[in-house]
Amino acid sequence: MTLAFTFKPTPAEHSRAFMFMLRRKRGYWITMAVLTLIIFVIAIVPATQGYSVGEVASTVLPYLLILGAIVLALPLVQRWQLKRVYRQTPLWQQEQTHEFSEAGFRMSNPLANTLMRWDAFREALETKEFFLLYVSGYMAYFLPKRAITAPDQLQALRALLQTELARVGRKARMLNGD
Numbered sequence: 001m002t003l004a005f006t007f008k009p010t011p012a013e014h015s016r017a018f019m020f021m022l023r024r025k026r027g028y029w030i031t032m033a034v035l036t037l038i039i040f041v042i043a044i045v046p047a048t049q050g051y052s053v054g055e056v057a058s059t060v061l062p063y064l065l066i067l068g069a070i071v072l073a074l075p076l077v078q079r080w081q082l083k084r085v086y087r088q089t090p091l092w093q094q095e096q097t098h099e100f101s102e103a104g105f106r107m108s109n110p111l112a113n114t115l116m117r118w119d120a121f122r123e124a125l126e127t128k129e130f131f132l133l134y135v136s137g138y139m140a141y142f143l144p145k146r147a148i149t150a151p152d153q154l155q156a157l158r159a160l161l162q163t164e165l166a167r168v169g170r171k172a173r174m175l176n177g178d
Contacts, residue, residue, distance in 0.1 A: 002101040003157055007147035009096060011086040015079045017130055017142040022078070025138065032071075039067050098143050100160050105133060107141060118164045124172040131157065 022028050042063050046056045086092050094109035104117040116135070125132045125140075132140040148154050161172040 001156070001160070002099055003153060003160060004097060004099045005143060005147040005153075006095060006097045007144055008094070009092060009142075009144070011083045013130075013142070013144055014086055014092065015082050017132065017140070018082055019075065019078070020127060020130070021132070021138065021140055035067060035071055039064055042067075098141075098147070100157060102160075102164065104164075105141070118170070119168040121165065121170055123170055124161045124165055124174075126158065126172075126174045128175070131161070 042060050043056065046059060047053075051059075091109065091111050094111055097106075097108045099106040099108070104115050104120070106113070106115045108114070120135060122134045122136065125134065129145055131143040131145070133142070134140040145154070148157065158172075158174045162174060165172040
């Protein structure tokens, strides 16, 4: 059985899929924890040294504002960079066809045609918006759920991913409902 889905990915979908992949990385959470710790230390250490709230606030506030701006700007910069890459990558701008079968996952468009066997994938993950097929801990192919037009196709895709990945000793984490 072959399941085929055709869609044209948008820059926003690429960005959301990338951000989901990024948030699954340990390094992302370590970075966020370190930044939070730095902000905490900058605020708490002067307070424990006997400085008044006003003195602590006037000393710490500029640093907190700078670190806060950096933390808030990072996702915006990442989205901007990804949109730029999207505009400069013709392969990403084409209508995509993703085919799933016992043979593997085929991604094709007018510029490329690639077949990847199931043992090339580390895992498959279903989110509310995407199916993500991870080839490494940092990179995944994605299928937006909007490309799946029938509920029976959704169930068939879940079953195929679970069966084929289990056959090669990999895991597929699917949502239970639609």
